[in-house]
Amino acid sequence: MGKRYILAVLLLAGMCSGAAAALPEIALLPPDKTRGTAVMQALSERKSTRVFAPEKLTRRDLSDLLWAANGVNRPDGKRTAPSALNRQDIDVYAAFEEGVYRYDAPSHSLVPVAEGDVRPVKAPVVLLLVAKEDTDYAPIDAGIVSQNIYLFCSGVGLATVTRGSMDADKLAKALKLPGKQKVILNQPVGYFQKTSKEKQAEKKGEK
Ligand SMILES: Cc1cc2nc3c(=O)[nH]c(=O)nc-3n(C[C@H](O)[C@H](O)[C@H](O)COP(=O)(O)O)c2cc1C
Numbered sequence: 001m002g003k004r005y006i007l008a009v010l011l012l013a014g015m016c017s018g019a020a021a022a023l024p025e026i027a028l029l030p031p032d033k034t035r036g037t038a039v040m041q042a043l044s045e046r047k048s049t050r051v052f053a054p055e056k057l058t059r060r061d062l063s064d065l066l067w068a069a070n071g072v073n074r075p076d077g078k079r080t081a082p083s084a085l086n087r088q089d090i091d092v093y094a095a096f097e098e099g100v101y102r103y104d105a106p107s108h109s110l111v112p113v114a115e116g117d118v119r120p121v122k123a124p125v126v127l128l129l130v131a132k133e134d135t136d137y138a139p140i141d142a143g144i145v146s147q148n149i150y151l152f153c154s155g156v157g158l159a160t161v162t163r164g165s166m167d168a169d170k171l172a173k174a175l176k177l178p179g180k181q182k183v184i185l186n187q188p189v190g191y192f193q194k195t196s197k198e199k200q201a202e203k204k205g206e207k
Contacts (some may be wrong), residue, residue, distance in 0.1 A: 020137045023099045023112035029059055030108070031067035036155030046150050049159035052123045052190030056096075061158065062125065065180060065189060066092060066103045066110075068152035069127060079105060081145045084137035090145050090184075095119045100128070100175060117164040118174040120166040122186030128171060132181050142184040149187050153158045 028072050036042065068082045068091050083089055088160070092103040094110060095118050103112035119126040131138035146162040153160040163186045173184045194202070 001179070009161050017087055020099070020112040020114055021132045022115050023101070025112075026062070026101065026110045027059075028041050028063040028066065028108055028110060031064050031071060032060065035064065036152070036187045039151070042151050042155035046154040048161040049192065050161050050188075051193045052188065053193045054124070057119075057158075057189065057191075058083055060130045062094070063108075063157070064156070065125075065127075065158070066094065066145055067108060069149050070103070070105055071108060071142055072105050072126050074175065081141070081148050083133075083141045083144075085134075086132075087137070089135070089138055089143070090141050091133045091181075092131060092145065093130055095126045096124070114174055114176065116174070119172060119188075120171070120186050121163070121188050124190040125188070127189060128175070129185040130175065130177065132185050134182050139184055146187055148198065149189065153189060156175065157192070158189055159192045160187055162187050 028137075036088045039148065040106075068080055069177050070079050070090055072078070073080045079088060082091070088105075092105075093113065094101050095105060095117070097117050099115040100113045100118050103109075104111050127149060129142040131142060137167070149160055150162070152158070164184075166186050168182065172181065175181075
């Protein structure tokens with residue numbers, strides 16, 4: 001009876017977590033805090049870009065992007081983004097073609113959430129900024145995380161745009177969010193699409 005019961009529980013647990021369990025582990029690198037342009041140059045080059053090259057982000061870029069967005073930057077656990085009353089109320093999810101993960105800031109790691117493509121737009125990764133509680137401050141706090149992403153991207157030469165357009169309810173279901181939680185913004189990130197001139201120059205360089 002004991003063994004059968006344990007087996008049944010294990011099988012059920014496997015079935016329930018199956019969707020996320022099939023996702024590969026993505027091990028993040030510790031952030032490289034020395035890279036990127038000066039802050040004034042990053043501000044001067046910040047812009048929205050809506051077309052992305054198909055290449056996936058490198059592990060280096062993905063790791064630094066997530067940390068810049070809302071990582072822990074002090075021993076007391078506070079973040080790169082300020083939050084009203086230090087509620088730290090914004091979770092960053094990373095949606096790839098294969099599935100979606102939650103960025104766990106304290107451990108600087110990606111936790112698998114669900115298999116399948118939930119990206120509202122096609123880009124190598126779409127960051128989903130999720131408020132843990134539906135408060136007046138949540139959209140403000142999400143906006144600040146979004147600007148962190150913009151400044152990181154402009155500082156290291158990545159393309160991004162913040163987006164309010166999406167089916168937030170559909171995404172909430174896909175992310176298995178509890179009732180109080182809400183997707184506020186989605187932000188695709190990728191490399192700039194090369195112009196035909198740049199592609200031609202690259203080809204010539206190869207010869
Ligand atoms: C809260 C917010 C929501 C936005 N939603 C969208 C959107 O759904 N789709 C989109 O293409 N751009 C969206 N944008 C980007 C703006 O269109 C863009 O920032 C604006 O045109 C100025 O261009 P710039 O970012 O290059 O300065 C949004 C921007 C903000 C701040």
